[in-house]
Amino acid sequence: MSDKVLITDIQKFAVNDGPGFRTNVFLKGCALKCQWCHNPETIAPYPEIYWKSRLCYQCGVCLEVCPIDAINPPISIEESRNENSNYHKIIRRKCDRCMKCVDACPYKALSVTGTPMTIDEIIDEVLKDKLFYDNSGGGMTLSGGEPTFHPEFSNKLLKAARSIGLNNCIDTNGYCEWEVLKSLAENTDVVLFDLKHIDSDSHKRGTGASNEIILKNLSLLVKTGIEIWIRIPVIPGYNDSMDFHKAASEFLYSLPRKVARIDLIPFHNYCQDKYNWLGIDWQLKNEEVIEPSFMEIPADFYREKGFATTIGGSGFENTAT
Numbered sequence: 001m002s003d004k005v006l007i008t009d010i011q012k013f014a015v016n017d018g019p020g021f022r023t024n025v026f027l028k029g030c031a032l033k034c035q036w037c038h039n040p041e042t043i044a045p046y047p048e049i050y051w052k053s054r055l056c057y058q059c060g061v062c063l064e065v066c067p068i069d070a071i072n073p074p075i076s077i078e079e080s081r082n083e084n085s086n087y088h089k090i091i092r093r094k095c096d097r098c099m100k101c102v103d104a105c106p107y108k109a110l111s112v113t114g115t116p117m118t119i120d121e122i123i124d125e126v127l128k129d130k131l132f133y134d135n136s137g138g139g140m141t142l143s144g145g146e147p148t149f150h151p152e153f154s155n156k157l158l159k160a161a162r163s164i165g166l167n168n169c170i171d172t173n174g175y176c177e178w179e180v181l182k183s184l185a186e187n188t189d190v191v192l193f194d195l196k197h198i199d200s201d202s203h204k205r206g207t208g209a210s211n212e213i214i215l216k217n218l219s220l221l222v223k224t225g226i227e228i229w230i231r232i233p234v235i236p237g238y239n240d241s242m243d244f245h246k247a248a249s250e251f252l253y254s255l256p257r258k259v260a261r262i263d264l265i266p267f268h269n270y271c272q273d274k275y276n277w278l279g280i281d282w283q284l285k286n287e288e289v290i291e292p293s294f295m296e297i298p299a300d301f302y303r304e305k306g307f308a309t310t311i312g313g314s315g316f317e318n319t320a321t
Contacts, residue, residue: 003118003119004116004117004118005027005028005116005117005150005153006027006028006029006045006046006047006114006115006116006117007025007026007027007028007114007115007116007117007122008026008027008028008039008041008042008113008114008115008144008145009024009026010023010024010025010026010122010125010126011023011024011026012129013129013132014141016263016312016313017141017143017169017171017192017313018138018139018141018167018169018190018192018229019136019137019138019139019167019169019190020132020133020136020137020138020139020167021129021132021133021135021136021138022133022138022139022140022141022169023125023126023129023138023139023140023141024141024143024171025122025126025140025141025142025143025157026039026042026143026144026145027042027142027143027144027145027146027147027149027150027153027154028041028042028044028045028046028047028113028114028144028145029042029043029044029045029144029145029146029149029150030042030043030144030145030146030149030173031146031149031173031175031176031209032146032173032175032207032208032209033207033208034196034206034207034208034233035206035207035235035238035283035284036206036233036235036238036267036284037271038268038270038271039144039145039271039274040271040274040275040278040280040282041113041114041274041278042144042145043145045149046097046114047097047099047112047113047114048097048112048113048114048278049090049095049097049099049101049102049110049111049112049113050110050111050112050113050274050277050278051088051089051090051109051110051277051279052109052110052111052277053080053081053085053087053089053109053276054081055107055108055109056077056080056081056089056107056109057077057107057109058074058075058076058077058080059074059106059107060073060074061104061105061106062089062101062104062105062110064104065100065101065103065104066100066101067098067100068094068095068096068098069091069094070090070091070092070094070095070096071089071090071091071101072087072088072089072090072091075087088279089109089110090110090279092279099112119153119156119157119160120160122157123157123160123161123164126140126161126166127164127166130166133166133167137167138167139161139166139167139168139169139189140161140166140167140168140169141168141169141170141171141192142154142157142158142168142169142170142171143170143171144171146172146173146175146176147170147171147172147184148172148173148174148175148176148180148181148184149176151176151180151183151184154170154184155183155184155187158170158184158187158188159187162187167189167190168187168188168189168190169188169189169190169191169192170184170185170188170191170192171192171194171231172184172191172192172193172194173194173196173207173214174193174194174213174214174217174218174221175209175213175214176213176217178216178217178220181217181220181221182220182221182224185221185224185226188226189227190226190227190228190229190260191221191226191227191228191229192229192231193218193221193228193229193230193231193259194231194232194233195214195218195230195231195232195248195252196211196232196233196239197211197238197239197244198211198215198244198247198248198251199211199247200212202238202239206235206238206239215251218255219255219256222255222256222257222258222259223256223257225257227260228259228260229259229260229261229262229263229313230252230259230261230262230263231262231263231265231313232248232262232263232264232265233265233267234264234265234266234267234290234295234298235267235284236267236284236287236288236290237287240267240290240298242297242298242301245298245301245302246301248301248302249301249302249304249305249307250305252302252305252307253305253306253307258306258307259307260308261307261308261309261310262302262307262308262309262310263309263310263311263312263313264295264298264299264302264309264310264311264312265312265313266289266290266291266292266294266295266311266312267284267287267289267290268289268290269284269285269287269289270289272285292311292312295311296311299311
């Protein structure tokens with residue numbers, strides 16, 4: 001195991017990802033390829049380059065330093081910044097991510113997403129807000145990407161956090177070997193478990209993988225007695241139907257033990273900039289944001305089964321039991 005892992009962000013004062021005020025640690029690397037992923041920079045397990053057109057002055061320095069001609073020649077600033085432009089600075093199919101263009105860019109229009117960090121470096125950053133955790137019951141949440149993608153590192157990080165009294169959460173898609181999930185859960189206070197679809201074919205269509213191992217892992221996880229929050233990202237045309245929510249509520253009700261709560265997370269497209277920065281034409285960019293109020297009817301399927309249910313996952317403002 002490497003003594004470092006790639007981190008895309010350490011987000012302070014998060015309130016939707018576990019109890020209290022939390023610091024979210026976003027690990028880079030995920031085995032699923034969800035079409036709606038709101039953190040596309042965390043999927044690939046290697047450093048990537050953002051190109052931000054609003055900062056780019058088309059000076060041509062990156063073109064001069066690129067050793068493999070993976071940079072498109074400059075065009076007018078106005079054209080490159082036009083929201084309808086198809087221009088992208090990096091020719092991604094050719095780029096080997098040597099990062100020479102990033103180092104040379106005088107305007108910081110090119111930047112790296114994915115910083116190698118050690119466990120001690122992460123813990124030092126997380127501990128800066130320990131006072132807020134102590135006062136709110138918060139702590140550290142491992143997210144991504146996917147914590148189970150880096151099982152040994154994640155486990156050591158969770159143990160290190162627990163050894164100094166931090167409350168730990170992991171946000172996982174559950175797509176891993178059971179022993180991996182079990183070992184992480186043993187050093188975790190709350191597991192945020194993503195449930196994307198009940199039907200295996202539909203799950204594969206949306207994420208690139210079937211869901212048998214995920215549903216099996218969830219069933220095994222509830223038997224351990226650990227606190228579990230189910231998080232359901234509600235995506236237009238994918239799992240926003242009443243039939244899905246009925247099936248999901250019935251599946252969750254059938255589990256050997258009751259989960260602590262269910263969070264319905266309405267789709268949004270606020271991550272569109274990240275896809276643009278990575279040169280990805282996101283297929284959901286024109287989908288409308290789902291208004292939280294539209295989730296009240298599907299939420300009733302879960303509430304009728306006795307589940308504490310939120311819309312958006314922030315506290316219990318929209319919760320009933």
